Amino acid sequence: MPLDLGLKAPSRQTAKPIMMEDARNMKCAICKHGDTAPGIVTVTLQRDETVVVVKDVPADVCDQCGEYYLDEATTAKVLALGEDAVRHRAEVEVLRFVA
Numbered sequence: 001m002p003l004d005l006g007l008k009a010p011s012r013q014t015a016k017p018i019m020m021e022d023a024r025n026m027k028c029a030i031c032k033h034g035d036t037a038p039g040i041v042t043v044t045l046q047r048d049e050t051v052v053v054v055k056d057v058p059a060d061v062c063d064q065c066g067e068y069y070l071d072e073a074t075t076a077k078v079l080a081l082g083e084d085a086v087r088h089r090a091e092v093e094v095l096r097f098v099a
């Protein structure tokens with residue numbers, strides 16, 4: 001057996017009131033009942049006249065209400081795609097998320 005190299009989540013030492021950035025395997029923050037599990041979602045962003053739909057985005061999805069939680073890197077990429085669409089004044093842009 002390999003040694004335990006300390007890969008367990010260390011983030012429980014300090015009690016924070018809300019831990020939105022650590023949504024993995026947590027109770028859903030929206031409905032308070034569901035558990036989140038890894039899945040694929042479609043993210044829709046809207047700013048002014050531009051609507052951006054990003055498909056195949058990896059996320060943690062609530063099994064009760066369907067709310068999804070993106071991690072930091074995924075959020076940054078999705079927002080970058082949105083910024084790009086706004087910049088070239090797309091009305092509606094449908095994209096596929098590429099990790």
Ligand SMILES: [Zn+2]
Pocket residue numbers: 028029030031032033034062063064065066067
């Ligand atoms: Zn939920």
